[in-house]
Amino acid sequence: MTDTNKEFYFLEDGGEMGQLMRNRDWSKTPIGFPETWPQTLRTTISIMLNSPFPMFLFWGKKLKCFYNDAYRPSLGINGKHPSILGMSGKEAWPEIWDDIAPLLHSVTEKGESIWRENQLIPIFRNGQLEDVYWTFSYSPVKDESGNIAGVLTVCTDTTEAVNAANKLRESERRFREIADLSPVWIWITDAQVNVEYANKELLKYIGLGRSSDFTGQTWESMVHPDDIKLVYDGFGEAVRNEANFALEYRVKNASTDQFEWFKVLAVPRYEDKQLKGFIGTAMNIEQQKCFANNLKSEVEVRTRELEDSNIQLEKMNKELQSFAYISSHDLQEPLRKIQMFAEVLLDKEMDNLSKKGKDKFEKIQSAANRMQSLINDLLAYSRADTEKRIFKKIELQHIIDEVKNDLAEEFKKKNGQVTVEESCSLEVVPFQFRQLMYNLVSNSLKYSKQDVAPIITIKGEIVNELIISGLVLKQNTKYAKITITDNGIGFENQFSDKIFEVFQRLHGKQDYVGTGVGLAIVKKIVQNHNGYISATGEPNVGSVFQIFIPEIHKG
Structure with missing residues (x-):
């Protein structure tokens, strides 16, 4: 400012725009020196320059342009600023003059x-023409004579807010379009669980035309009477706790008047961290519920059938016990007489x-002996299931010593060992496990090679399930592993x-005596101990049997 216009206080301060006005040579403009400006213009500019709100002034017949720092950002960069300062409105705003001129004229x-x-x-x-949204007011500015000398514009660039609102509306529109295409229910409520929006699928199901x-x-009216309390309690708890919720209840289908599960x-x-309501979905689970109910009914039927089967099984077990008694008494008595009279005839009438x-009598006697062995084996097989099991801790070596003693004559005849x-300790039913080992050892003696002394090796050890391959055993359980190896005739x-x-026999009864029940008894006893047995063989080399029994019996 020159010395002649320092007195013009209205141009003091005002930030960037105040500086521009002070430095401008106004003598080259139709407005002239600031000292010639009317008091109304001075006062209006002073208010505008010091206002934090965006303002723009159109002044005089040519509607000359003035604006403050707050308005400055609305002009962007590489645009009208600062060239339009003091310029006529028509020159400054050619691109929108047809829109704003009628408003200014009014x-x-x-x-x-x-x-x-x-x-x-x-x-x-x-640097370009942009779509800008404005919220603004045009107010008349009167001079000292009461005439309208200018138009004061107070405005805000609301482009970002409008664009955000438009995006939100578009997002809501797309959400509704997608929701209306969904086969599941989609709904939105307020904080009091009043429905604000429901998609077409929901409205169609309950027979309503619109969300309102x-x-x-x-x-x-739509929820099954027995489920009303469940619904109100569930929604009420969700509101109190501001939490997610999941409910299953029945809803009436408006087209069928039938209730279905959802x-x-x-x-x-x-x-703003305030609960405004809930957004939720609902899926028809009627078929799943029907399936579950049918499955439940089916299980109940099968349970009753199983109970009936158990009753029948108990009857059969009693019949089996009766059969065992008959086998051990009534059947064996005539068999003993057949054996006795055959021996008498062979002794006295030879x-x-x-x-x-003589050959026929010898065959009668051999057949009777095989029948006796078969009856005894069948009794042993049935007792493996029916007899009471009392588990005791025993040493494998002790069992083997008893078996060796029982088979001493057979070992002596064949010069076997x-x-x-x-050895190892294990918890078993003693008499059953003795029968098991007896059958396996006697089997090795029975199927030994001619002119070759049978050699049987037994090894016991404690292992865990990680060491056992090829078998699915219980986890976190130790097993007694018993291996019986012989040098007999073997098998494929x-x-x-x-x-x-x-x-089941792999060899003819003329070659090797036996009933084909001995190894079946072994397997039955192993199963009674919750164990496993396997066998491998090689013809003319021998056989290997492996038994896995839990080290400790657990009820």
């Missing part, structure tokens, strides 16, 4: 004040019999499972 000619909110008025800024028809009473899920929604007669390389590995079946 103010200058009629003295009307104008208010517009979020109005789209594109302007040139930032969904009143508080709608819940009571699973309802919801989460709270917030604005010289009177022909060679063919049995060796316990390593394809028969490793078959040999444990009842009455």
Whole structure:
């Protein structure tokens, strides 16, 4: 400012725009030196420059342009600033003059004040023509004579807010479009669980035309009477705790008047950390419920059938016990007489019999002995299931010593030997486990090679389930592993499972005596101990049996 206009206080301060006005040579403009400006212009500019709110002044007949720092950001960069300062409105705003000129005319000619909110008025800024939304007012500025000398614009660039609102509306529109295409229910409530929005699938199901028809009473009319309390308690707890919730209840289908099961899920929604309501979904689970109910009924039927079967099984067990009694008494008695009379005849009438007669009597005696062995084996097989099991801690070596003693004559005849390389303790039913080891050892003696002394090796050790391969055993359980190896005639590995079946024989009865029940008894006893048995063999080399029994019996 020159010395001649320092007195013009109205241009002091005012930030960037105040500085520009002070430095400008106004003598080259139609407005002239500031000392010639009317007091109304001075006062208005002083108010405008010192206001934190965006302001723009159109002054005089040519509507010369003035604006403050707060308005400055609305002009962007590489645009109208600072060239439009002091320029006529028509020159400054050619791109929107046709839009704003009528508004300015209404103010200058009629003295009307104008208010517009979020109005789209594109302007040139930032090097291009941009769509800008404005909320503004046009107010008349009167001079000392009471005439309208200018128009004061108080405005805000609301582009970001409008764009955000438009995006929100677009987002809501897309949400509703997607929700209306969804086969599941989608709904939104306020904080009091009043429905604000329901998608088409939900409205169609309950027979409503629009979301606004969904009143508080709608819940009571659509929910099964037995489920009303469940619904109110569930929604009420969700509101109190501001928490997610999941409910299953029945809802009436408006087209059929039938109730169907739905699973309802919801989460709270917030604005500024305040609960505004819930957004949720619901899926028809009628088929799943029907399936579950049918399955429950089926289980109940099968349970009753199982109970009936158990009763029948008990009867059969009693019949089996009766059979065992008959086998041990009534059947064996005539068999003993057959054996006795055959021996008497062979002893006293041997010289009177022909060679063919002697052969037939010997066959009768052999058949009776096999029948006796078969009855005894069948009794042992049935007792393996029916007899009471009392588990005791025993030493493997002790069992083997008893078996060796029982088979001493057979070992002596064949010059055989049995060796316990390593023993271990295990919890078993003693008499059953003695029968098991007896059958395996006698089997090795029975199926030994001619002219070769049978050698049987037994090893016991404690292992865990990680060491055992090829078998699915209980986790966190230690097992007693017993291995019985012999040098007998062996067998093909394809028969490793078959040999444990009842009455299964790999060799003819003329070659090796036996009933085909011994190894079946072994397997039954192993199963009674919750264990496993396996067998491998090689013809003319020998056989290996492995038994796994839990080290400790657990009830």
